[in-house]
Amino acid sequence: MDRTERILDLVALLLDAREPISWAELREHFPADYGGSDDAAERKFERDKAELVELGFPLSYVQGDDERRDGYLVDRNVYYLPEADLTKEELAVLYAAGSAALASGAFPGRDDLAHALRKIGFFAGESLPTPRVRMELGTGQEGQEKEVSARLEQLWDACSAHKWVQITYGSPRKDGVTERRVDPYGLALRRGVWTLVGYCHLRQGLRTFHVHRIRELKVNTARPRTPDFEVPADFSLDAHVAYFPWQYRFHEPMEVTLQLTGPQASRAGSLFPGAALEPVGEGVVRARFPVTFLDGLARFVLSLGADCRMEGPPEARERLERMAANILAKHAPVEGQRVSA
Amino acid sequence: MSNVHERLRRLLFLVPYVSKHPGVTVDALAKALNISREDLLEELDLLTCVGRPPFNPDDYIDIYVDNDRVYVDLDQRLFAPPRLTAGEAAALAAAAELLRPATGDALQSALTKLEGIIPPAARERFRDMYRKIDASADAPPALGPLTRAILERLEVTFGYASPGRAPEPRRVRPYELLSHRGQWYLQGFCHTRQDARLFRLDRMEDLAVTTTAFQPPPDARADVPNPARSASEASVRVRFTPTAAPYVKERFGQDARPLADGGVEVRVAGDSERWLTQWVLSFGGEAEVLEPASARAAVARAVHASIGS
Numbered sequence: 001m002d003r004t005e006r007i008l009d010l011v012a013l014l015l016d017a018r019e020p021i022s023w024a025e026l027r028e029h030f031p032a033d034y035g036g037s038d039d040a041a042e043r044k045f046e047r048d049k050a051e052l053v054e055l056g057f058p059l060s061y062v063q064g065d066d067e068r069r070d071g072y073l074v075d076r077n078v079y080y081l082p083e084a085d086l087t088k089e090e091l092a093v094l095y096a097a098g099s100a101a102l103a104s105g106a107f108p109g110r111d112d113l114a115h116a117l118r119k120i121g122f123f124a125g126e127s128l129p130t131p132r133v134r135m136e137l138g139t140g141q142e143g144q145e146k147e148v149s150a151r152l153e154q155l156w157d158a159c160s161a162h163k164w165v166q167i168t169y170g171s172p173r174k175d176g177v178t179e180r181r182v183d184p185y186g187l188a189l190r191r192g193v194w195t196l197v198g199y200c201h202l203r204q205g206l207r208t209f210h211v212h213r214i215r216e217l218k219v220n221t222a223r224p225r226t227p228d229f230e231v232p233a234d235f236s237l238d239a240h241v242a243y244f245p246w247q248y249r250f251h252e253p254m255e256v257t258l259q260l261t262g263p264q265a266s267r268a269g270s271l272f273p274g275a276a277l278e279p280v281g282e283g284v285v286r287a288r289f290p291v292t293f294l295d296g297l298a299r300f301v302l303s304l305g306a307d308c309r310m311e312g313p314p315e316a317r318e319r320l321e322r323m324a325a326n327i328l329a330k331h332a333p334v335e336g337q338r339v340s341a
Numbered sequence: 342m343s344n345v346h347e348r349l350r351r352l353l354f355l356v357p358y359v360s361k362h363p364g365v366t367v368d369a370l371a372k373a374l375n376i377s378r379e380d381l382l383e384e385l386d387l388l389t390c391v392g393r394p395p396f397n398p399d400d401y402i403d404i405y406v407d408n409d410r411v412y413v414d415l416d417q418r419l420f421a422p423p424r425l426t427a428g429e430a431a432a433l434a435a436a437a438e439l440l441r442p443a444t445g446d447a448l449q450s451a452l453t454k455l456e457g458i459i460p461p462a463a464r465e466r467f468r469d470m471y472r473k474i475d476a477s478a479d480a481p482p483a484l485g486p487l488t489r490a491i492l493e494r495l496e497v498t499f500g501y502a503s504p505g506r507a508p509e510p511r512r513v514r515p516y517e518l519l520s521h522r523g524q525w526y527l528q529g530f531c532h533t534r535q536d537a538r539l540f541r542l543d544r545m546e547d548l549a550v551t552t553t554a555f556q557p558p559p560d561a562r563a564d565v566p567n568p569a570r571s572a573s574e575a576s577v578r579v580r581f582t583p584t585a586a587p588y589v590k591e592r593f594g595q596d597a598r599p600l601a602d603g604g605v606e607v608r609v610a611g612d613s614e615r616w617l618t619q620w621v622l623s624f625g626g627e628a629e630v631l632e633p634a635s636a637r638a639a640v641a642r643a644v645h646a647s648i649g650s
Contacts (some may be wrong), residue, residue, distance in 0.1 A: 002603065004348050005390055011353070012393040012402070015418040027393035054424040055349055058460055080421040084458045090451035094437055098490050100520075101436035101476075108474055109432030114375060115350055116429035120455075122358070159473045160428060161348055172587030186473040189439075192521065213591075237475040245502040271542075295625060303622040324625030324648045331641040 007035050007048055011057065015079065020062045023212055050225070083123045091124055095163040105145035106194065108156035108187050124222070130160070144212055148194065151217050155196060159184045159221045162227035164201075168216040168236030169209055177215055178202065181231040187211070197240045199229070243273070245296030253290040256297065259313040260285045264307035271304070298323050351376070352384060352391075358401060364410045385411070392417060427463040430455055430472035438476045439520075440484055465518035481525055481542045484518065486550050491515045496532075496553040499545040508546055513538070514555045577611035578631040580604060585627035611636055618643035 001009075013029065014021065026035045027041060034041040052059050058078040064070040088093070098117045101107035126181050165184055170177045183199040185206075196210040220228060242248050260268045264283040268277050275289035291297050298320040301308050310320045351374055358373065359365060365373075371381040385404055393402035403415035427431075434452055441448055459467050490497050497515050500508035514530040525542040581589045583603035590597045590605055590650045597605040611617055611633070621640050630637045 002387070003344050004352070005387060006395070007345075007349055008352060008388075008391040009393060012391065012417040012419070016393055037614075051346065051349070053428075054346065055353065056423050056460060056463065058462070078460050078462075079423055081424045082458055084454045085515060086451060086454055087447070089447040090454065092488065093440060093447045093493060094433060094451050096492075097437040098433055107432075107436060107476075109428060109435070111347060111350075112426070112428040112432035113436055115354070116415070116425055116433035118354055118373065119425055119429065120433070122354075122422055156432075156474075160431075160470050173590055176545075186475065189477040190648075202356060237472070242474070277551045299623050299625045302644065302647045303619040304647070305619075306649065308647075309649065321648060323625050324644050327622065327644050328641055330626065330629040331644070332636045 001030070001033055003048075006030065007051055010048065010052065012114050014057075014072065014074040015076060016057065017073065020064065020069055020073045022069060022071040025071070047068045061246065080120065081119055084120060086120065086124075091120070092122060104246070106148045106152055108194075109150040110149065110153060112156075148212050148268060151211055151214055151261075152221050154217055155184055155211070157188060159186060162229055162231070163220045163224070164228045165216050165220070167196075167209065167217045170213050170215050170251040172213070182207070182209070185231050185235055186237045188237045190241055190243055193243050197237055206240060245300060246291045246293050248293040248296060250293045253293065254286060254290050254313065254316070256289045256294075256313065259299065259309045259311050260287060260307060261309075264304055273306075291316075294319050302327075348384075352388060354422045355384065355421065356388065356404065356416050357415060357422045359404060359411050360416045360420045361414045363412050367406060367409050367411060370411055382406070383646060414433075425455070425459050426471055427466035429458060430459050430463075430467045432476070434471045435474035435476050439475075440480050440488075480505075483545055483548050485523065485541050486548060487515055487518055487527055487542075490550045491518065493550075494554050494557060496551045496555055497529075498551060499540075499548040501540060502544045502546070510531070511540075513540070514557070516557050526556060565645075577606045577617060577633065577636045578606060578608055579621065580629045580631050581624065582608050582627045585624055606631070614639050622647070 005065050008031070023042075023045070034045055048190065056077045060073055060075070062068065062071060062073050085281070095117065098113055102110060102117070107113060129239040129243070147201055155165065157163075157246045164181055166179070166181050168177050168179055179202075182196070183201075184196055185198045186196075188197060190335075196209045196211055196214070196339065197206065198209075199205070202208040258272070260271075261284050264271065268275070268285045268287050272287050274287055275287040278286045278288075280286045294316055298310070300326060301310055301320060310317050346565065355370075355374060359370065362370075367378055367381060371378045371591040374381065376384070385406065387406050387422055388402050389608055390401070394400070399415065400417070402413070402417050404411065404413040404421070406412075437452065456464060456467065458615060484613065487497065489495075490524045494537060496512060498512050501511045502508040510533070512525070514532075515529045516530070519528060519539075527540045527542060529538065529540070529546075530536070531538040533541075580600065581597075581604050586599075586605045587598075589607060593605075593607055597607050599605055599628050609617070609620075614636075617630075617636060621630055622643060630640050
C-alpha cells in the first residue's frame with residue numbers, strides 16, 4: 001500500500017476509535033504493511049508514527065487497566081482545528097503579511113506558511129481578503145529569488161530541527177569563498193536582506209551571514225530527529241544583526257552627537273531609532289547614540305545634507321571631514337568641462 | 342520536507358474543505374490548494390482508496406467529481422482540518438512581524454488567538470521556533486490605513502513632498518503596496534497627475550482614507566524601482582573603487598561594467614538630483630560621478646552643504 005494512503009487510513013481509523021487500538025490489532029488491520037518480521041514491522045510503524053506526530057496528530061499510547069486494554073488513542077478534541085474567532089482586521093493583518101511573505105519568493109518556512117494561511121482561512125469563507133501587499137525580499141539582485149528561497153527553506157528546517165549546516169560562503173570583503181560548518185540559531189530580515197546568525201565552527205564564535213551570499217548549503221542529514229546543538233538561553237537575534245550601517249560591530253562603541261535641524265529634526269526618531277533625543281532650541285534636536293562603525297555613520301550623515309551635522313566627538317568630526325574632502329577632491333571641476341551651477 | 346509529508350498535509354485539508362464547500366469547482370479547489378488541476382484529480386483518485394479497517398464499502402472516503410464540481414458524501418471524520426502545527430504557526434507569526442508596528446493592536450491580538458489554536462503540547466515549540474525568525478521590518482504607520490484602503494477600494498488623499506519641492510496635495514486610487522530593499526512604496530492612479538504613479542511612503546504626510554469607492558484594474562502590478570534600468574535619457578556615469586566594486590556588482594550584476602583597475606562603472610538615471618547625490622555620498626569616497634559635469638557639480642555642492650562650508 002502507498003505510504004500516504006496507509007497513513008491516511010491510520011488517521012481515519014484512529015479518529016473513529018472509541019477504545020485504544022493495540023499493536024496486534026494494527027498488524028491485523030494492515031497485514032500487507034505491518035506483516036513480515038516483528039522488527040521490520042515495528043520499524044515501519046515507528047516511522048509512520050513519527051510522521052503522524054510531525055503532522056500534529058495527537059497520538060498517545062495508553063497503558064491499559066482492568067477497564068481498558070493497552071493501545072494507541074487519539075485525543076479528538078486536540079486534533080480538530082477550532083475557530084480562532086479572528087476579527088476582520090486581525091484576519092486582514094495575518095493575510096496581508098502572510099501572503100506578502102509568500103509572494104516575495106523568499107521567506108523561510110514557505111510550505112508551513114502556506115498551510116497556516118489556508119487553515120486560518122478555513123472558517124472565514126467568502127470574507128477572505130485579497131491582499132495587495134508585495135515585498136521584494138532577501139536578494140542582492142534580480143534573478144536570485146529561487147536560490148535564496150530554496151536556501152531559506154533548508155535553513156528553516158535546520159533551525160527548527162537544530163541540525164548543523166555546511167556552507168560555501170562568498171563575502172564581498174574577500175576574494176574567493178570559505179567552507180564553514182555553522183549551527184544555525186536563527187534568521188533575521190533587515191532592510192530587505194536575510195541574515196543567518198549562528199555559531200561558526202571555523203571561527204569558533206557567533207557570526208552573521210547574508211543568505212544571498214551563500215553559494216552552497218547542505219544540512220546534516222545524520223540522525224534527523226536528534227538535535228546537534230542547543231541555542232544558548234540568553235541568545236537574541238537582535239543583538240547580532242545590525243539595522244543600520246553604523247551598527248556593524250567593527251569597533252568598540254563610541255558615543256556620537258548629531259545636531260538635526262529643519263525637516264530632519266522632526267524625523268530624528270525614525271532616522272536614528274534608539275537615540276537619546278534632546279531639543280536644544282526652536283526646531284533643533286540633538287541626538288546621542290553609540291556607534292560601532294564610524295564610516296557607516298559618516299556616509300549617512302553626509303547623505304542627509306545640511307540639516308544633519310556631526311557635533312562630536314572630535315574624532316568623528318575629523319573622520320567625516322576627511323571623507324568630505326576626499327569626495328570633493330574626486331569631484332573637482334575637470335578642466336575644459338562646462339559646469340552649470 | 343518530504344513529498345509524503347506535504348501530500349498528507351494537503352489531503353488532510355482537502356477533505357474538510359470540500360465538506361465545508363460542497364460543489365466547489367475543480368479549478369477553485371486546485372487554486373485553494375495551490376496545485377495544478379491534474380495533480381488535484383490525481384489526489385482525488387487516491388482519496389477514494391482511503392478508509393478505515395475493516396474496509397467495508399461505507400468505510401471509505403466517498404469523494405467525487407460531478408459536472409466539474411467536487412462533493413464528499415462520507416468524510417470518515419475528516420470534517421475539519423488539523424490544528425496549526427508549531428512550524429505553521431511560527432511561520433505565520435514571523436511573517437506577521439513584517440507589518441509591525443503599522444498594524445498596531447490587531448497584530449498582537451491576532452497572535453494571541455493564533456497561539457490559542459495550537460495544540461497545547463506544541464506551544465513551547467512554537468515559541469522556540471517563532472524566536473528563530475526576526476522579520477521586524479520597521480513598517481511605516483501609513484501601511485495600516487493604506488492596506489485597509491486597498492482592501493476596501495477607497496481613494497486616499499495625502500500631501501506628497503517630491504524631492505526639492507514643498508508637499509503638494511494628491512488624491513490617489515491605491516492599488517498595491519510594495520516593499521523593495523527596505524523601502525515601502527504605494528502604487529496607484531494619481532488624480533492630480535492623471536497617471537499611474539509610485540509613491541514613497543516616507544514622503545507622505547496627512548494621509549486620509551476617503552469614502553470614495555473605485556474599481557481597481559485587474560492586474561495593477563508595480564515595477565520595482567531600479568535606477569540602472571530606468572528609461573531616462575539623462576543618464577549619469579558613476580565609477581566605483583575596487584573596495585566598493587564587490588558590493589556594487591552584487592547589487593547591479595551585469596549592469597556593473599568592470600574596469601581595468603578592479604573597480605566598476607554603472608550608468609544610472611540622473612533625473613533625480615537629490616537621489617543621485619545621496620546615493621553617491623552614501624559610498625563615502627568610494628564613488629565618483631564621471632559625467633555629466635552638472636552631476637559632478639551637484640555632488641560637490643551637496644558635500645559643501647553637508648559640512649557647512
